Amino acid sequence: xxxxxxxxxxxxxxxxxxxxxxxxxxxxxxxxxxxxxxxxxxxxxxxxxxxxxxxxxxxxxxxxxxxxxxxxxxxxxxxxxxxxxxxxxxxxxxxxxxxxxxxxxxxxxxxxxxxxxxxxxxxxxxxxxxxxxxxxxxxxxxxxxxxxxxxxxxxxxxxxxxxxxxxxxxxxxxxxxxxxxxxxxxxxxxxxxxxxxxxxxxxxxxxxxxxxxxxxxxxxxxxxxxxxxxxxxxxxxxxxxxxxxxxxxxxxxxxxxxxxxxxxxxxxxxxxxxxxxxxxxxxxxxxxxxxxxxxxxxxxxxxxxxxxxxxxxxxxxxxxxxxxxxxxxxxxxxxxxxxxxxxxxxxxxxxxxxxxxxxxxxxxxxxxxxxxxxxxxxxxxxxxxxxxxxxxxxxxxxxxxxxxxxxxxxxxxxxxxxxxxxxxxxxxxxxxxxxxxxxxxxxxxxxxxxxxxxxxxxxxxxxxxxxxxxxxxxxxxxxxxxxxxxxxxxxxxxxxxxxxxxxxxxxxxxxxxxxxxxxxxxxxxxxxxxxxxxxxxxxxxxxxxxxxxxxxxxxxxxxxxxxxxxxxxxxxxxxxxxxxxxxxxxxxxxxxxxxxxxxxxxxxxxxxxxxxxxxxxxxxxxxxxxxxxxxxxxxxxxxxx
Amino acid sequence: xxxxxxxxxxxxxxxxxxxxxxxxxxxxxxxxxxxxxxxxxxxxxxxxxxxxxxxxxxxxxxxxxxxxxxxxxxxxxxxxxxxxxxxxxxxxxxxxxxxxxxxxxxxxxxxxxxxxxxxxxxxxxxxxxxxxxxxxxxxxxxxxxxxxxxxxxxxxxxxxxxxxxxxxxxxxxxxxxxxxxxxxxxxxxxxxxxxxxxxxxxxxxxxxxxxxxxxxxxxxxxxxxxxxxxxxxxxxxxxxxxxxxxxxxxxxxxxxxxxxxxxxxxxxxxxxxxxxxxxxxxxxxxxxxxxxxxxxxxxxxxxxxxxxxxxxxxxxxxxxxxxxxxxxxxxxxxxxxxxxxxxx
Numbered sequence: 010x011x012x013x014x015x016x017x018x019x020x021x022x023x024x025x026x027x028x029x030x031x032x033x034x035x036x037x038x039x040x041x042x043x044x045x046x047x048x049x050x051x052x053x054x055x056x057x058x059x060x061x062x063x064x065x066x067x068x069x070x071x072x073x074x075x076x077x078x079x080x081x082x083x084x085x086x087x088x089x090x091x092x093x094x095x096x097x098x099x100x101x102x103x104x105x106x107x108x109x110x111x112x113x114x115x116x117x118x119x120x121x122x123x124x125x126x127x128x129x130x131x132x133x134x135x136x137x138x139x140x141x142x143x144x145x146x147x148x149x150x151x152x153x154x155x156x157x158x159x160x161x162x163x164x165x166x167x168x169x170x171x172x173x174x175x176x177x178x179x180x181x182x183x184x185x186x187x188x189x190x191x192x193x194x195x196x197x198x199x200x201x202x203x204x205x206x207x208x209x210x211x212x213x214x215x216x217x218x219x220x221x222x223x224x225x226x227x228x229x230x231x232x233x234x235x236x237x238x239x240x241x242x243x244x245x246x247x248x249x250x251x252x253x254x255x256x257x258x259x260x261x262x263x264x265x266x267x268x269x270x271x272x273x274x275x276x277x278x279x280x281x282x283x284x285x286x287x288x289x290x291x292x293x294x295x296x297x298x299x300x301x302x303x304x305x306x307x308x309x310x311x312x313x314x315x316x317x318x319x320x321x322x323x324x325x326x327x328x329x330x331x332x333x334x335x336x337x338x339x340x341x342x343x344x345x346x347x348x349x350x351x352x353x354x355x356x357x358x359x360x361x362x363x364x365x366x367x368x369x370x371x372x373x374x375x376x377x378x379x380x381x382x383x384x385x386x387x388x389x390x391x392x393x394x395x396x397x398x399x400x401x402x403x404x405x406x407x408x409x410x411x412x413x414x415x416x417x418x419x420x421x422x423x424x425x426x427x428x429x430x431x432x433x434x435x436x437x438x439x440x441x442x443x444x445x446x447x448x449x450x451x452x453x454x455x456x457x458x459x460x461x462x463x464x465x466x467x468x469x470x471x472x473x474x475x476x477x478x479x480x481x482x483x484x485x486x487x488x489x490x491x492x493x494x495x496x497x498x499x500x501x502x503x504x505x506x507x508x509x510x511x512x513x514x515x516x517x518x519x520x521x522x523x524x525x526x527x528x529x530x531x532x533x534x535x536x537x538x539x540x541x542x543x544x545x546x547x548x549x550x551x552x553x554x555x556x557x558x559x560x561x562x563x564x565x566x567x568x569x570x571x572x573x574x575x576x577x578x579x580x581x582x583x584x585x586x587x588x589x590x591x592x593x594x595x596x597x598x599x600x601x602x603x604x605x606x607x608x609x610x611x612x613x614x615x616x617x618x619x620x621x622x623x624x625x626x627x628x629x630x631x632x633x634x635x636x637x638x639x640x641x642x643x644x645x646x647x648x649x650x
Numbered sequence: 651x652x653x654x655x656x657x658x659x660x661x662x663x664x665x666x667x668x669x670x671x672x673x674x675x676x677x678x679x680x681x682x683x684x685x686x687x688x689x690x691x692x693x694x695x696x697x698x699x700x701x702x703x704x705x706x707x708x709x710x711x712x713x714x715x716x717x718x719x720x721x722x723x724x725x726x727x728x729x730x731x732x733x734x735x736x737x738x739x740x741x742x743x744x745x746x747x748x749x750x751x752x753x754x755x756x757x758x759x760x761x762x763x764x765x766x767x768x769x770x771x772x773x774x775x776x777x778x779x780x781x782x783x784x785x786x787x788x789x790x791x792x793x794x795x796x797x798x799x800x801x802x803x804x805x806x807x808x809x810x811x812x813x814x815x816x817x818x819x820x821x822x823x824x825x826x827x828x829x830x831x832x833x834x835x836x837x838x839x840x841x842x843x844x845x846x847x848x849x850x851x852x853x854x855x856x857x858x859x860x861x862x863x864x865x866x867x868x869x870x871x872x873x874x875x876x877x878x879x880x881x882x883x884x885x886x887x888x889x890x891x892x893x894x895x896x897x898x899x900x901x902x903x904x905x906x907x908x909x910x911x912x913x914x915x916x917x918x919x920x921x922x923x924x925x926x927x928x929x930x931x932x933x934x935x936x937x938x939x940x941x942x943x944x945x946x947x948x949x950x951x952x953x954x955x956x957x958x959x960x961x962x963x964x965x966x967x968x969x970x971x972x973x974x975x976x977x978x979x980x981x982x983x984x985x986x987x988x989x990x991x992x993x994x
Binding site for chain 1: 669670671672673674675676677695696697698720721722723725726744745746747757765766783826870900902920942944962963964965966967968988
């Protein structure tokens with residue numbers, strides 16, 4: 010009797026919950042579908058997610074500059090910007106667009122200034138060993154850029170307009186339409202700037218002020234995103250991005266401008282088919298990239314032209330093993346075709362790889378194990394593997410430790426550039442380990458002495474983290490002069506980086522809608538050249554160039570109802586600019602400040618912003634003899650309905 | 651309260667320190683004296699060219715002297731220097747300018763408007779500046795420091811010598827391909843007319859005049875077409891007298907210079923070689939074997955006959971100059987700026 014009753018109740022319960030789930034399914038599974046990726050991040054490795062709604066006017070380098078703990082090297086406003094993670098260089102930073110490698114197969118790098126965040130909905134910075142989920146190459150770390158559909162029902166329009174110093178204008182338009190099964194989003198971005206700012210001319214007697222020349226830029230981009238919900242378990246997502254950038258390249262301080270220009274055109278596209286069954290989730294995705302880059306210096310008769318086509322495919326799966334072990338795996342393949350006037354003939358590259366990860370959450374312990382094996386051309390690459398764990402120490406303290414390896418294959422320029430290309434190059438290999446402790450505490454604070462307003466509460470949240478790291482990169486590829494008048498890349502050296510990163514975040518809010526957010530990041534990086542295949546012992550133990558020993562970021566924001574203020578302060582210690590450490594760029598200490606006001610009118614939201622960049626009008630260089638503008642301003646308008 | 655005062659104090663200090671801007675040298679540059687100038691080319695596009703002063707008597711070297719004296723850097727890619735009366739004329743290639751200083755390196759003035767200047771020579775009160783890309787030689791008025799005219803050439807004009815009232819100028823052809831025609835012009839500095847020309851081997855890189863006023867030209871050749879060679883010419887008859895062909899494809903000779911007596915040639919071919927001008931059959935002899943060095947420039951002191959070899963190392967670190975006697979015995983090793991490429 011009792012058993013029967015139980016059985017029935019359970020049945021009824023299932024029926025009820027089933028019914029409830031069913032009615033909720035449309036929106037919930039949709040959100041889950043759109044948000045959840047088959048391949049998840051490694052939680053036992055350091056990483057950070059960037060991007061908030063205020064970043065839409067910025068390019069990727071501008072957001073990374075203010076984020077812990079990476080160092081962005083740039084050549085001035087609107088110009089080439091690359092990333093250095095924990096002492097490694099631009100080439101050791103791998104970028105992925107929706108899971109597909111996007112570093113140029115010829116240069117091995119990505120210019121971050123050509124990535125407007127307007128088209129991106131999520132940025133993950135993996136600055137430790139968790140960089141090889143989507144592919145190898147990120148010995149220093151990786152950045153994952155993702156397009157996520159927000160699937161807002163109905164028609165929505167967003168208009169962005171920015172007016173900034175030095176005749177910079179940015180216009181963004183967004184249009185979305187969400188239905189039951191379909192979601193469409195179209196975004197258009199147009200940006201142009203003259204960027205003739207004043208700088209201290211160090212090449213002239215008494216260092217007069219001079220005006221930057223040949224520094225115009227123009228960017229145009231359009232992106233179409235489509236989501237199709239086939240049924241409750243199958244979702245198609247697709248993005249097509251066209252981006253066209255034209256910019257002038259300014260001379261260095263004291264140099265003569267040859268009126269050089271650079272044009273970058275690219276098309277990026279991908280289609281993903283996610284299928285989420287109860288016990289088995291899969292994602293099949295394919296992509297096509299077409300890129301062209303041309304550099305023109307007509308005074309010197311130098312015209313460089315590179316065209317790249319890349320086809321990539323991936324299949325990702327996720328399932329549980331023995332019920333408790335979460336397994337994720339993927340297989341991928343890519344094929345690139347490159348024509349460059351630096352090569353004698355067109356070059357092709359084929360890369361394939363398999364990846365597998367196992368993770369488990371135990372009572373006090375989580376662990377991740379992963380391995381990746383790739384095949385480049387007909388060469389089997391070294392196995393990449395890693396392991397990490399989180400241990401809950403109690404009292405809101407957690408311990409984290411991990412170890413991983415990685416490698417990077419030589420670029421097509423390294424192999425085939427004429428003259429100098431070296432087909433005998435070995436891949437760069439590296440390993441990294443980190444150990445960290447973190448503390449996180451949120452609590453509700455009652456204002457005890459205001460009992461009469463007993464319902465007034467305040468919340469505070471405090472996070473603290475301290476991580477030590479060590480990494481080593483061997484077979485570092487660098488171009489060296491030869492006796493024949495040209496340069497040739499060789500596996501030159503090993504570098505060793507060690508350091509400590511600390512962060513404190515504090516948030517305080519009251520239910521009267523006043524909120525304080527503050528964070529302080531600090532990174533110490535000791536990056537040294539260790540051994541040279543050329544026997545150049547003179548450079549041993551010298552600090553690697555363009556890696557600051559100390560970097561700190563302070564961020565403060567205060568908002569009250571619809572008004573908010575932000576202040577950010579950066580500090581970068583001096584960097585050496587030559588291998589023998591005889592010359593350096595001094596430290597810099599710039600700050601930005603901004604104020605934002607939201608006007609709400611029914612469904613219409615208008616956000617007005619004003620920002621001062623380089624508040625204290627500091628004159629500094631991030632790259633030697635490439636000046637950064639002094640104090641400058643921007644006004645932004647954002648309209649959404 | 652104390653803390654706030656302290657904080658304000660720190661902030662105040664931070665904003666009131668006299669801030670350094672741009673590239674700095676770790677060691678403070680002291681002003682020094684000496685009679686040899688080391689030209690540190692620096693890296694293209696880095697603006698880190700510098701001038702070092704070397705005192706051969708005390709063996710002291712003073713780096714970054716132009717900046718120490720004038721408070722600003724000399725520019726991007728320091729190519730050459732020449733002296734006219736009591737002034738130095740520094741040719742700064744990628745800054746497109748010639749910087750004029752007194753003999754203590756104190757900045758006087760500059761000549762601008764060049765495309766990619768390489769060398770300067772003086773004749774009849776005028777300056778003549780060769781250029782990598784301009785396909786011309788600039789003529790400069792030395793009083794107004796203005797470019798007054800240009801003498802058209804085929805391509806990249808390089809070394810220039812004023813000799814017996816004529817300018818002898820090397821033309822390397824198209825600077826990207828170094829293709830022919832490769833000639834040495836004889837130019838009248840008054841009429842600015844190219845009066846004669848000598849056809850040389852492919853891609854001449856340096857030249858000198860010997861004690862008999864014969865011209866020696868070192869050519870790089872072109873892989874698969876012509877080997878490098880060293881050739882003696884008669885500048886009156888425009889004909890070649892004798893030649894030595896470098897047989898190996900790994901030969902890459904450059905930087906032809908001559909000693910004080912003008913009877914012995916020196917050049918780099920990885921290591922340092924010498925060649926007597928009077929030998930009927932030419933055959934260079936090794937005088938200084940290199941190991942891991944990257945020899946980049948060669949200079950013979952016209953007073954002491956000592957040989958100075960510059961070592962650019964890997965081009966991205968401070969270089970060195972090796973000073974030796976005419977037999978190849980090392981006298982001194984001098985640490986310089988980045989890419990020391992010549993002395994004066």
